[in-house]
Amino acid sequence: MLRMRVLGTSERQPARPVLTASLDLAARLPRLILEARRVSASVHGIHGRRRAGPGETFWQYRPLVTGEAASRIDWRRSARDGHLFVREREWEASHAIWLWIDRSASMGFASSLALASKVDRALIAGFALAETLVEGGERVGHLGLTRALASRRIVETLAQAILVDAKGTEADLPPDAPLPRLADAIIITDGLSPAASLAKRIATMASSGARGHVLLIADPIEETFPFTGQAELFDLEDGLSLRVGDAGSWGEEYRQRLEAHRDAIKEACRKVGWTLTLHRTDRPASEGVLRIASLIAASRGPGR
Incomplete structure (x- = not known):
């Protein structure tokens, strides 16, 4: 993830990366959970698969x-x-829905145009989807952290697992393993890891026939690159920096590269029958949640 800093005309020395100031995750979680529940309530009823069939309930x-x-x-x-x-x-299928929420360093970015940082928006969307899907009769888990559960406390379960998972802040790609054949995946990420690496993970996860949806979280400034003047880029994950000269001139090349990067991810999803949804953090969280919940409901089809 590259963060932009516009330099003053008198500045000559390389600047050190400055991360967006934010509260500790433990302090933010109660607010994020409340927001996720509000979002889930706003899309309640879009997803549901409770129907007759073999089962215990x-x-x-x-x-x-x-x-x-x-x-x-x-x-x-x-x-x-x-x-x-x-x-x-009730019909009780043998499959589950698996979340993976990117919490790497690049997800901490929030510009002045955003309503939330990317990681906060990703957590809100993930929690809201989990609650919505469980209410609809699904079992939901987080890859590498929890079992797939149909618990009314699914949000608290996911939040607790994420809170104690220090390693999760270092991973910018989902686990490199196939999903069960009847599973669904929801990958929530900014997609700023190398496109080829993400494409390979998607192919591996889908190799058993599992279905999936990628929710791509983007800050509006990452989309538009509205900078002018001398500028320096910082890689928040590797600690690298790059002076690009005039940001206005460099911006067009940046936007072209971003489009090509997104196209490569979109093609990786298309090849395995997955969907890709772009969600900007200057838009309401409910939009991304509604889109993914609708796609999952549609993939079930009548009688499935």
């Missing part, structure tokens, strides 16, 4: 249909009304 009683086996009749319920009823159970 009672769903509903319904009248017996002609031709159904007598073994399906719930005789106790039928005796109450003098009609034959079948006890239906």
